Amino acid sequence: MTKSELIERIARQQEQLPARDVEAAVKMILERMTQALVRNQRIEIRGFGSFTLHYRGPRVGRNPKTGERVELPGKYVPHFKPGKDLRERVNARPVRED
Amino acid sequence: MAALTKADLAEMLYQELGLNKREAKEIVEAFFEEIRRALENDEQVKLSGFGNFDLREKRSRPGRNPKTGEEIPISARRVVTFRPGQKLKARVESYAGGE
Numbered sequence: 001m002t003k004s005e006l007i008e009r010i011a012r013q014q015e016q017l018p019a020r021d022v023e024a025a026v027k028m029i030l031e032r033m034t035q036a037l038v039r040n041q042r043i044e045i046r047g048f049g050s051f052t053l054h055y056r057g058p059r060v061g062r063n064p065k066t067g068e069r070v071e072l073p074g075k076y077v078p079h080f081k082p083g084k085d086l087r088e089r090v091n092a093r094p095v096r097e098d
Numbered sequence: 099m100a101a102l103t104k105a106d107l108a109e110m111l112y113q114e115l116g117l118n119k120r121e122a123k124e125i126v127e128a129f130f131e132e133i134r135r136a137l138e139n140d141e142q143v144k145l146s147g148f149g150n151f152d153l154r155e156k157r158s159r160p161g162r163n164p165k166t167g168e169e170i171p172i173s174a175r176r177v178v179t180f181r182p183g184q185k186l187k188a189r190v191e192s193y194a195g196g197e
Contacts, residue, residue, distance in 0.1 A: 001136040001143045010128045017121060025111050025125045030148045032110055036102040037190045044101035048130045051180075053190055075191040078149070080180030087177070089138040095155050095174040 003030075037078050047085035054079045104130070137178055149182040 001009070003026065011022040033051065036043050043051040053076040061072045082090070104126050111122035133151065136143050143151040154177050161172035182190075 001132070001141050003145050003147075006129070006132055006136075006143070006145070009132045010125060013128055014121070014124065017117070017125075021115065021117065022125065024115055025117070025122075026129060028110060028115065029107050029126065029129055030145060032107060033102065034148065034186055034189060037186070038193065039099075040193050041099050042101040044103055045130055046104070048134065049178075050101070053193060076193045078180070078182040078186055078190055080151075080178075082178045086134050086137065089134055090153065090178055091175050092138065093140075093176075095176050 047083050049083040049086055050081050052079050147183055147185045149180055149186055152179050154179055
């Protein structure tokens with residue numbers, strides 16, 4: 001499901017709202033979530049999950065083209081922890097063991 | 099700083115988009131519910147500029163009750179992983195506010 005499909009699916013249930021309002025709403029939600037992470041504000045959506053930043057320490061990497069060593073500074077990366085309801089629903093159908 | 103919640107997102111849609119409070123709440127609810135439903139149906143979710151929610155299947159493996167030390171098998175399961183997109187990664191990477 002892409003962002004435009006998500007917009008269509010929400011719009012189908014919200015027939016009283018113009019599709020462009022649903023589109024604007026989805027974009028605003030994603031932008032607000034991004035802004036939260038940009039300032040290291042945790043996002044907590046009950047039943048869905050939480051987003052936080054995790055710190056990755058500095059390391060020495062290599063330029064894959066030249067093989068040259070490059071010092072990479074520490075950085076923050078977004079992390080998502082699925083909530084209970086999402087975990088259970090995704091896992092509801094049995095997983096095939098091979 | 100308090101966490102961002104569904105109530106904050108609904109308030110934003112009410113204030114900035116002019117939806118009424120019920121519509122704003124329903125859209126926020128539907129946003130997360132449609133993502134959950136797609137994942138429940140084994141459908142990957144790709145939100146460009148933000149990131150992808152992928153599904154991974156894990157085999158069963160031996161586990162242990164950390165309190166009692168007793169061995170208990172962990173069953174095979176399907177899990178959701180989030181892969182942040184390039185744009186989101188670039189925007190958070192330089193966070194330097196401390197904490």
